[in-house]
Amino acid sequence: MDIFAQQLVNGLVLGSIYALVALGYTMVYGILELINFAHGEVTMVGAMVALAVMGALLGVAPDLPGILVVIGGALVAIPACILLGYTIERVAYRPLRQAPRLAPLITAIGVSIILQNVAMLIWGRQYIAFPPILPQATFQIAGAQVSALQIFIVLLSGIAMAGLWFMVQRTRLGRAMRACGESREIASLMGVDVNRIISTTFIIGSALAAVAGLMVSAYYGLAHYYMGFMLGLKAFSAAVLGGIGNLGGAVLGGLLLGVIEALGAGYIGDLTGGFLGSHYQDVFAFLVLIVVLVFRPSGLLGERVAQRA
Amino acid sequence: MIAALRERPRLSLALLAVLLAVLPFVTGVLIGQSGVRMLDFALLYVLLALGLNLVVGYAGLLDLGYIAFYALGAYFYAWLASPHFGLHLPFWMILPMGTLFAAAFGVLLGAPTLRLRGDYLAIVTLGFGEIIRIFMNNLDAPVNLTNGPQGMDLIDPIQIAGIGFSGTQEVFGLVVQATHLYYYLFLAFTLAAILFAYRLQDSRIGRAWAAIREDEVAAAATGINTRNLKLLAFAMGATFGGLAGGLFAAFQGFISPESFNLMESILILCMIVLGGMGHIPGVIVGAVLLTILPEALRYIGDLQRAMLGEVVVDAANLRMLIFGLALVLMMLYRPAGLWPSRQRRRELTAEGEAVRHE
Helix, strand or coil, X not given: CCHXXXXXXXHHHHHHHHHHHHHHHHHHHHHHCCCCCCHHHHHHHHHHHHHHHHHHHHHHCCCCCHHHHHHHHHHHHHHHHHHHHHHHHXXXXXXXXXXXXXXXXXXXXXXXXXXXHHHHHHHCCCCEECCCCCXXXXXXXXXXXXXXXXXXXXXXXXXHHHHHHHHHHHCHHHHHHHHHHHCHHHHHHCCCCHHHHHHHHHHHHHHHHHHHHHXXXXXXXXXXXXHHHHHHHHHHHHHHHHCCCCHHHHXXXXXXXXXXXXXXXXXXXXHCCCCCCHHHHHHHHHHHHHHHHHHCCCCCCCCCCCCCC | CHHHHHHCHHHHHHHHHXXXXXXXXXXXXXXXXXXXXXXXXHHHHHHHHHHHHHHHHHCCCCCCCCHHHHHHHHHHHHHHEECCCCEECCHHHHHHHHHHHHHHHHHXXXXXXXXXXXXXXXXXXXXXXXXXXXXXXXXXXXXXXXXXXHCECCCCCCEECCEECCCEEEECCEEEEHHHHHHHHHHHHHHHHHHHHHHHHCCHHHHHHHHHHHCHHXXXXXXXXXXXXXXXXXXXXXXXXXXHHHHXXXXXXXXXXXXXXXXXXXXXXXXXXXXXXXXXXXXXXXXXXXXXXXXXXXXXXXXXXXHHCCCCCCHHHHHHHHHHHHHHHHHHHCCCXXXXXXXXXXXXXXXXXXXXXX
16 A cells, blocks of 8 residues: 555545645635634534434434434534634624624633533533444545545535635625625625624634534544534644635645644654654644745735735 | 822832732642643743734734743754753853744744735734644654653753752752742743833834834824834744743653644734733733633532532533633624723723724
């Protein structure tokens, strides 16, 4: 088996999940210039709710086809996350629209702590296993083992991203979102209901987060109340890597980060003559991030913002 | 009463001094040793918050990896004063070297990030903090530098004039606990740091930082060397962190990478934002409050047992939950912090663009 091809595939799959989460960060940032620290936790809630619903479904009807069970989980998790994202924005961010820039960052951290602990209260500290209901088929592609799940994850995130792109670039709502990203004041002068657009942004981001959460738990086979933290961190790094506020950048950053991580984990031992083991894969990811930002201070695809944006 | 005290600054200063001097004994009687330990930690966090305030509050550079310097200071102390390498240098030699060591890393972090602004800087500093922590976690092989996740223990306590700060000691005929001795030592360092921070604020450097924070381009145009001053901010902030780290290692006698995770960096940031960024009394209040609040919430388990007869909700869990709620609520009701500087309050009440573009 070709290690390079295999790690590339793993990286792309992981990367497309990062990209979905990163889109949520970058959309909010594009409009509000706010690091929505709670976004990773929304992803976690999505995974937890989906797993709980799937468990319940399997309890009632054990013979249900796996795909239907997963869809059932998603159908509950997505509205749950939408409601959550909308509420977070209303309660924790909107009252602070005029406050100093770091104030909403602190409420975001507070919300994130709250969500983690509520999840721990509801679902406990233990890892929750993803039920083994998905088809286990694998394919050989260019020397790499690719599972049906991996293909499904990449396809679904591709579809979600294409849909998002279409919405932002081609619809009236998307135009309003882009206008708000340019300038909220002027957009509102042009008759855009800025608050509604911001709410919509949170809703879309949270829906994507729910899907991503479900994918992560399916991919790793488990979910945990703490899973949102690292995932959110990685996704945010991906968004920054690509140029925060830029949708294409978030996708590119996510895929890149996923591939870098996978390749780093696979090769870091060989590269350093066994000096550094694969547990340095996070170091690798952050180092690449730092190096990229040193040479392109506003990310890969980020536009060169004026000195004072 | 406060107004009366304000008119007599000397008297109030004297009162404050007496209060600070007897505080550990009062706490020791009321709460016990754990209360005094809590005070010690509060002082360490005040040191850390003051240091981060130089970077974030004064110079306006959002640093999410500040705990790395704390870690570096702590590990530096542990290397030179524990059986790990068999070195047992006195603390007055290690602490200055440790702060320099941390400051060097501050410059190392600052140098590549000079061109970054705002949140790009935040994520790079965050990455730096994580890198340091991961290295601490894994540098037990091939050369055992940090003892990996197990951490380093048996770190020498601080020793002044033949008095070791461990267990109970007799000082001038009085029997005192080590935690009390550490309290006074930390208090001395903290007071020095407060004085330093105040002097810095009104100095040429402090005003230059404020100028960079408000508008970097304009600052550069008035002849401020923004590069050197930003590096200086990182270095100075790191100095405070390194000092606090060394003290922490000596106080605790044991350090492990767990103590230096991202959440700690965020906690210190919360302290300064919650207290009132850039305003020293606010920062102190924020640091003390956020150290004591989680500790005070530890009693929640007992409270539940007393009121309901059993522990219904896991206490540690509920504690963090309330902590998160408190963060959100305090920020919602006091967006500029609990004790913001007068200037900042003015800026906030004056509506308009000036505030938006901070």
